Amino acid sequence: MASTAFLLLDATGYGPIFEEEPIDVVYTEDSPEGRISMNCRVRANPPATYRWRRDNWEIKLMEQPDEHYSLVGGNLVITNPRQKKHAGTYVCVAWNVYGTVISKEARVKFGYLEEFPQEERDPVYVKEGQGAVLLCAPPKAWPQEVTYRWIYNEFPVFMFTDNRRFVSQKTGNLYISKVEAQDAGNYSCFVSSPIIGKSVFSKFIPLIPLPPEDGEERKYPADIRVKFPDTTAMLASNITLECFALGNPIPHIVWRKVDATDLPPNHEISESGAVLHLYNVQYEDVGGYECEAINTKGKDWHKAWLYVESAPEWAETINNTQIDIGSEHTMRCVASGKPFPFIRLLCFFLEVSALKFSSLTFEDSGMYQCIAENYWGIKYANAELRVIACAPTFEFNPVKQQLLGAKDGRVVIECKPRAAPRPRFTWTKGKELLFNNSRSVHISIMYDGSLEILNATKNDEGLYTCLAENDRGKGSSSGYLTITGQLAPEDTEVKVGDEVILKCSASYDPMLDITFIWAIDFRVINFDTEWRHYERVMVGCEDGSGDLRIKNVQIWHEGRYTCTAQTVVDNDTAYADLKVVGVPGPPGVLRIEEIGDTWVKLLWSKGAEHNSPILYYTVQTRHFWALNEDDWRNATPTFLDGNAERADVTDLYPWMEYQFRIIATNEYGSGEASIPSLKIKTWDAPPVVSPTDVAGYGGRNGEIVISWTVGVLHISCFSNYNMYLLMMLMFTEYYILF
CATH class of the missing domain: 2.60.40.10 (Immunoglobulins)
Known part of the structure; x- marks a missing residue:
C-alpha cells in the first residue's frame, strides 16, 4: 500500500516550473511611483513557497519585517527604494516538496543623468x-x-x-x-x-x-578625426561605425570591407556618409572595415576590426526524468557560445559541472538546474528528477496468454512488469522451476527477465509463468506456448551496402491461403513504397516460404525484424535481430575550449560507432585567407586515439580565422565529418621573419617604386598608398612610412 500511495503522489504532483522570472530594472530616485516590483511566478503542485535573495544574501521577509521589502504572491515589492540599500542582483527561489528552482538573475540599478x-x-x-x-x-x-x-x-x-x-x-x-x-x-x-x-x-x-588672412580660403587635405575602434558585437545585434573627416573641400567618405568585394547585404550608410549601420550581425560579417576620406587635396583612411560573439545556446541539456530507485543516471549540460560559456549544474545549492549517480535513492529526487553563462548572456534549463519504487505489477503488460513458437526456431517469452527497483526473475513450466541450464542448454533466462528457448520442439509446449520480486513485493503472469511448424529468421550481421536475405517459412493447411507480414521494430514494412531496399522473395512461396531480401543495407535498417505467417484461421510470429556494421557516424558538437596565437584546444562528443569501435580520429582545419574556402587540410596532430574526446591543435597562424572538424574511422572506413566548429580567430603575435631584398628607386610623376621578398613571394607596388594598402592586407604587422 505504501508503494501505491507513493505512485499516486508521484503521478499528480510536480516541482516548480517558472512561468515568469524577474527582469533588470532601472529606477530613478525621483520616480513618481516610488516602488519597484520584481515579478516571479511558478506553476507547481503543491503550490510553491517563495523566497528572494539580494547579492546572494537571503531577504528575511518572514523573520524580520522590512519597511521597504514586501512579498505579494511571489513578487518582491521594494517601496521607496534607495540606491545604497537596494541596488544589486536579485534572484527568486521557489520550492515545494519536489524540489527547488532558482530564477535567472535580475539587476536593480539606479539611473541618473x-x-x-x-x-x-x-x-x-x-x-x-x-x-x-x-x-x-x-x-x-x-x-x-x-x-x-x-x-x-x-x-x-x-x-x-x-x-x-x-x-x-x-x-x-x-x-x-x-x-x-x-x-x-x-x-x-x-x-x-x-x-x-x-x-x-x-x-x-x-x-x-x-576671415582668411589674404582673403582667399586655403584648401586642406582630408583628415579623419572620428575613428571607429575595434568592435565586438553580439550575434544578431545592430551596430554603428562612425567615420568623419575635416578638410576643404568637404571630404567624401567611402566604406569598404577588407578582403571583400562588397559590404555585407545587411548594411546601410547614412546620407552624410559618416555612419555605417550593420543590422542583424552574423559571423560572416566578421573582418576588417575601412573608411576612406577623399577630397581634391588628398586622402586619409582608417581601418578597424569587427568581431562577432554570441550568447550561450544549449547543445545538450537536462530533461524531466522518472527513473527507478537504485539505477545509474548521469545529468550533463553542454552549451555553445562565443566566448565559450562557463557551465554549472545546480542541485540543492551545490554547483558542479556534471552529475553521475551510481545508485539512485529517494534523496536524489528534486529539481536540478543547468546554467550556461558568458559575457553576452545567461541560459537556464530546469528539470525534475523523480526516483520511484513499486512492487512488480503485470497490470499494464502481462505475459501473452497464447504464445506461438516455430519448430526448430528461437522463442522468446517476454516478462516486462512495472517494478522499481529492478526485480529478480524466476520462471516455471507447469510446476517445474526453471534455471539457466536446468533442463537443457537451449533454455535460459535473459537479463531483462525474458525466457529464451532455442531449437524449440513439441516437448517445450506448456504453461509458462514469470515471477518477479523485489523488496517492495512480488507479482506473476502466465501464458501457454504452442510450437508450430514455422521456420524463424535468424539473427544476422551485415555490412552497409551489402544485401541480406532473412528466411521465414511455415507449415499450414494447403487448402488455405497464407500471407507473410514483415515488420521492423513493430512497424509493418510497406513493399510498395519501400521497394528500393525491401523485396519479397517469391520463389517457393507455394511451399509456405516468405523470405525478405534487404538490398543496399543502410545503418537505419538495423533492428528487430518480425515475420508473421497468417491464414484465415491462425497466425504465428517469429523474429530475428539484424545488426548492421559500417563506418562511424559524425562526431558530436565540436567546441573550441581555449584559443592561443598558434594553437587551440578542441572538445567534442563521441558519435555513433555503428557496431565497430572507432580506431582513430582525424582533425582537419581550414582558414579563411585561402583561395578556396572549402580547402580542408589535416591539422597537427592529424590522428588521435579512438577514445579521445579532446585535442590540442598546434602549428596554426596567428591572427587568422579558422574552422575545425573531426572525422572518425573504424575498420570499415571513415565516416562523415562533424559539423564544423564556429569560426574563431587566433590571437595576434609578432612576425617571426622580416622581408628581405628590400630595394627602391625613383619612378615617374613623383612616384617611388619599392620591392621586397617574403619567402618565395615577390611583391612590387607603385605609389605609396597602394603599397601601404597591400602590405596591410597581406602582412598586417609591416608598416612602411614615407
Missing part, C-alpha cells in the same frame, strides 16, 4: 575654410545609452547635421569639416537619456569664424 558644470565655456576661434571640433564633455550618466544633439543660439533650435557637420553619438562632440561664416553663433551640447526620461545641456560655446 548629472548636470553639466556651470563654468563658462571658452570661445572657439577658427579661420574660415578650416575644420573645427566643439567638445561636449558630457556629465556622468547611467544607463550610458544617451543621445546627443547641439542647440544653436537658443533652445529649442537644434543644429541640423549634413556632410559638413557631424555629431558623434559616441562622444557627443560636434565636428565641422569646413567652417563657414554662417556658422558663427553659440552652441550648447544637449544630452538626453530616453530610459530615465531626462535631458541636460551645457553652457554655450561661442564659435567665432575668422
Whole structure:
C-alpha cells in the first residue's frame, strides 16, 4: 500500500516550473511611483513557497519585517527604494516538496543623468575654410545609452547635421569639416537619456569664424578625426561605425570591407556618409572595415576590426526524468557560445559541472538546474528528477496468454512488469522451476527477465509463468506456448551496402491461403513504397516460404525484424535481430575550449560507432585567407586515439580565422565529418621573419617604386598608398612610412 500511495503522489504532483522570472530594472530616485516590483511566478503542485535573495544574501521577509521589502504572491515589492540599500542582483527561489528552482538573475540599478558644470565655456576661434571640433564633455550618466544633439543660439533650435557637420553619438562632440561664416553663433551640447526620461545641456560655446588672412580660403587635405575602434558585437545585434573627416573641400567618405568585394547585404550608410549601420550581425560579417576620406587635396583612411560573439545556446541539456530507485543516471549540460560559456549544474545549492549517480535513492529526487553563462548572456534549463519504487505489477503488460513458437526456431517469452527497483526473475513450466541450464542448454533466462528457448520442439509446449520480486513485493503472469511448424529468421550481421536475405517459412493447411507480414521494430514494412531496399522473395512461396531480401543495407535498417505467417484461421510470429556494421557516424558538437596565437584546444562528443569501435580520429582545419574556402587540410596532430574526446591543435597562424572538424574511422572506413566548429580567430603575435631584398628607386610623376621578398613571394607596388594598402592586407604587422 505504501508503494501505491507513493505512485499516486508521484503521478499528480510536480516541482516548480517558472512561468515568469524577474527582469533588470532601472529606477530613478525621483520616480513618481516610488516602488519597484520584481515579478516571479511558478506553476507547481503543491503550490510553491517563495523566497528572494539580494547579492546572494537571503531577504528575511518572514523573520524580520522590512519597511521597504514586501512579498505579494511571489513578487518582491521594494517601496521607496534607495540606491545604497537596494541596488544589486536579485534572484527568486521557489520550492515545494519536489524540489527547488532558482530564477535567472535580475539587476536593480539606479539611473541618473548629472548636470553639466556651470563654468563658462571658452570661445572657439577658427579661420574660415578650416575644420573645427566643439567638445561636449558630457556629465556622468547611467544607463550610458544617451543621445546627443547641439542647440544653436537658443533652445529649442537644434543644429541640423549634413556632410559638413557631424555629431558623434559616441562622444557627443560636434565636428565641422569646413567652417563657414554662417556658422558663427553659440552652441550648447544637449544630452538626453530616453530610459530615465531626462535631458541636460551645457553652457554655450561661442564659435567665432575668422576671415582668411589674404582673403582667399586655403584648401586642406582630408583628415579623419572620428575613428571607429575595434568592435565586438553580439550575434544578431545592430551596430554603428562612425567615420568623419575635416578638410576643404568637404571630404567624401567611402566604406569598404577588407578582403571583400562588397559590404555585407545587411548594411546601410547614412546620407552624410559618416555612419555605417550593420543590422542583424552574423559571423560572416566578421573582418576588417575601412573608411576612406577623399577630397581634391588628398586622402586619409582608417581601418578597424569587427568581431562577432554570441550568447550561450544549449547543445545538450537536462530533461524531466522518472527513473527507478537504485539505477545509474548521469545529468550533463553542454552549451555553445562565443566566448565559450562557463557551465554549472545546480542541485540543492551545490554547483558542479556534471552529475553521475551510481545508485539512485529517494534523496536524489528534486529539481536540478543547468546554467550556461558568458559575457553576452545567461541560459537556464530546469528539470525534475523523480526516483520511484513499486512492487512488480503485470497490470499494464502481462505475459501473452497464447504464445506461438516455430519448430526448430528461437522463442522468446517476454516478462516486462512495472517494478522499481529492478526485480529478480524466476520462471516455471507447469510446476517445474526453471534455471539457466536446468533442463537443457537451449533454455535460459535473459537479463531483462525474458525466457529464451532455442531449437524449440513439441516437448517445450506448456504453461509458462514469470515471477518477479523485489523488496517492495512480488507479482506473476502466465501464458501457454504452442510450437508450430514455422521456420524463424535468424539473427544476422551485415555490412552497409551489402544485401541480406532473412528466411521465414511455415507449415499450414494447403487448402488455405497464407500471407507473410514483415515488420521492423513493430512497424509493418510497406513493399510498395519501400521497394528500393525491401523485396519479397517469391520463389517457393507455394511451399509456405516468405523470405525478405534487404538490398543496399543502410545503418537505419538495423533492428528487430518480425515475420508473421497468417491464414484465415491462425497466425504465428517469429523474429530475428539484424545488426548492421559500417563506418562511424559524425562526431558530436565540436567546441573550441581555449584559443592561443598558434594553437587551440578542441572538445567534442563521441558519435555513433555503428557496431565497430572507432580506431582513430582525424582533425582537419581550414582558414579563411585561402583561395578556396572549402580547402580542408589535416591539422597537427592529424590522428588521435579512438577514445579521445579532446585535442590540442598546434602549428596554426596567428591572427587568422579558422574552422575545425573531426572525422572518425573504424575498420570499415571513415565516416562523415562533424559539423564544423564556429569560426574563431587566433590571437595576434609578432612576425617571426622580416622581408628581405628590400630595394627602391625613383619612378615617374613623383612616384617611388619599392620591392621586397617574403619567402618565395615577390611583391612590387607603385605609389605609396597602394603599397601601404597591400602590405596591410597581406602582412598586417609591416608598416612602411614615407
